[in-house]
Amino acid sequence: MNVLKRPFWPLGIRLQLTLWFTCIFGLLLLSASVFLYKHLQTSMAGSLDSALQSRAEQIAGEIYLEDGRIQMHESVGDLPGFDHEVDKGPIPYDHVNDNILVRIFDAHGKPYRTTPAFRTLSVPKNSINQTLTGEPWQGTVKSNDGKQDARIYSRTITKDGQLIAVVQVGQFLGELQDTLHHIAKELLAMGVIVLLFSALGSYWLASRAFAPIHNLIRTARSIKEGDLHQRVPVPKARDEVHFLAVTLNEMIESLEAVFSRQRRFVADASHELRTPVAVIRSTTDVALLHASTQEEYVSVLRNVNMESERLGRLINDLLALARGDEGKTKLEREPVRLDQMADMVAANAEMLAEERNITIYRGQLRPTVVMGDETRLIQMVMNLLDNAIAYTNAGGSVTLSVTNDSRQAIITIKDTGIGIGPEHLPHIFERFYRADPARIRDGGSSSGIGLAIVEWTVQAHQGTITVDSQPGQGSTFTIALPTTPDIQPQKSLVAAGKSSHSISSAKHSI
Structure with a gap:
């Protein structure tokens, strides 16, 4: 019952190929059979026709003229019924049933002798008239009852250039037609058998052709179970299956890299989330056991508040990246004065820099306008400044500049810090990646995803970010964002109050 309930349409690819192969082969076989039959x-x-011409020529050689009368040798005169005059009495029945078709006319076109079977045919008069003009006549005629066909050939008989008679010979086509019908039946039967074997062979060939696909399916199923180390076998022939296998292997390799990053991300995120929670718990445990004065409790609460802020920033950063990956983050599109925004972000970061004896310089701050989300752009610059301050030694400096050309705005943040090794440069925008974890400052807020947020913000604004760094010589981060040429820089585009609010929002929310 389950087999009967299975849908038979649409057909599977294997059956479709079998059907197409069989139909095409059937058409070719039919064409070949028709051509063979016609041939x-x-x-x-x-x-x-050649046999009739030879017979007519043979009979013509046995006829001669003597004393003005047509005479025949015995080989012709002995034909059944041929010794009777045309206008004489009845012909014996056995002579009528002889299918010998021979008829002779004199030089004036009058019948001289004819075999009995010829009288059953309806032969046109033109067959004689045309022959008397010297042009042989050949054609197919029907019997008087219309049930039989016969092939007739007419020619003249001449002796010494004198026309003495006309001879007509013929042959019933029944035997020829029976032979052709028999051949047609054999071709039909053989065609059906060959077509059946062709269908079976086509199905077998289709199955063999899809064998590599089944290998791909088995490998895909094993990968579905979690084994991303497997790869699809690649056929040697550079066909569609080869390119499909290569594409699947590339996809599996990408998935393996994604899952590897995801596992590392989950592990690192768990570690980062566990650290402030552990600090909060240990601090409160110590306070519950040993604190006795108000100052001690205030100190504990400050530490808890600081770690809570750090935990909140980490959670907000994670949420920002998650929303960005899902494409759910909506960016505001408004004119933003990058030079004014950069100046205010630098002023906000100067307090942290002074605590570490680091100087923030403002390079060129050329009036520049871009269309973008001000809060995201402020967070982008803040993260880069925090990163530069975190990895710059005391007494160093960080330089922030904003320039532009006809097509793009350029933000440059250059520090005199410890620099980044060439082996770390390809990975610095990965989440939770740190080139030198030992360099994280005490009390710092680095979560390992600041640069990942920077890269996402740049890409969301259709921009690019590059890094130039040498160990011990500092790093330079360069961001290029598309400008809006038809909007002229105005001081009112970014008000101080609005920017201050945006900086505060960038610190505490996403």
């Missing part, structure tokens, strides 16, 4: 028909008809 045999034409060949047998040509052979019959």
Whole structure:
């Protein structure tokens, strides 16, 4: 019952290929059979015409003229019924049933002798009139009852250039037609058998052709179970299956890299989330056991508040990246004065820099306008400044500049810090990646995803970010954002109050 309930349409690819192969082969087989049949028909008809011409020529050689009368040798005169005059009495029945078709006319076109079977045919008069003009006549005629066909050939008989008679010979086509019908039946039967074997062979070939696909399916199922180390076998032939296998292997390799990053991300995120929670718990445990004065409790609460802020910033950063990955983050599109925004972000970061004896310089701050989300852009610059301050030694400096050309705005943040090794440069924008974890400052807020947020913000604004760094010589981060040429820089585009609010929002929310 389940087999009967299975849908038979649409057909599977294997059955479709089998059906197409069988139909095409059937058409080719039919065309070949028709061509063979027509060729045999034409060949047998040509052979019959040649035989009639030879017979007429043979009979013509046995007829001669003597004393003005047509005479025949015995080989012709002995034909059944041929010794009777045309206008004489009845012909014996056995002579009528002889299918010998021979008829002779005199030089004036009057019947002289005819075989009995010839009288059953309806032969046109033109067959004699045309022959008397010297042009042989050949054609197919029907019997008087319309049930039989016969092939007739007419020619003249001449002796010493004198026309003495006309001879007509013929042959019933029943035997030829029976032979052709028999051949047609054999071709039909053989075609059906060959077509059946062709369908079976096509199905087998289709199955063999899809064998590599089944290997891909088995490998995909094993990968579905979690084994991303496997790869699809690649056929040596550079066909569609080869390119499909290569594409699947590339996809599996990408998935393996994604899952590897995801596992590392989950592990690192768990570690980062566990650290402030552990600090909060240990601090409160110590306070519950040993604190006795108000100052001690205030100190504990400050530490808890600081770690809570750090935990909140980490959670907000994670949420920002998650929303960005899902494409759910909506960016505001408004004119933003990058030079004014950068100046205010630098002023906000100067307090942290002074605590570490680091100087923030403002390079060129050329009036520049871009269309973008001000809060995201402020957070982008803040993260880069925090990163530069975190990895710059005391007494160093960080330089922030904003320039532009006809097509793009350029933000440059250059520090005199410890620099980044060439082996770390390809990975610095990965989440939770740190080139030198030991360099994280005490009390710092680095979560390992600041640069990942910077890269996402730049890409969301259709920009690019590059890094130039040498160990011990500092790093330079360069951001290029598309500008809006039809909007002229105005001081009112970014008000101080609005920017201050945006900086505060960038610190505490996403």
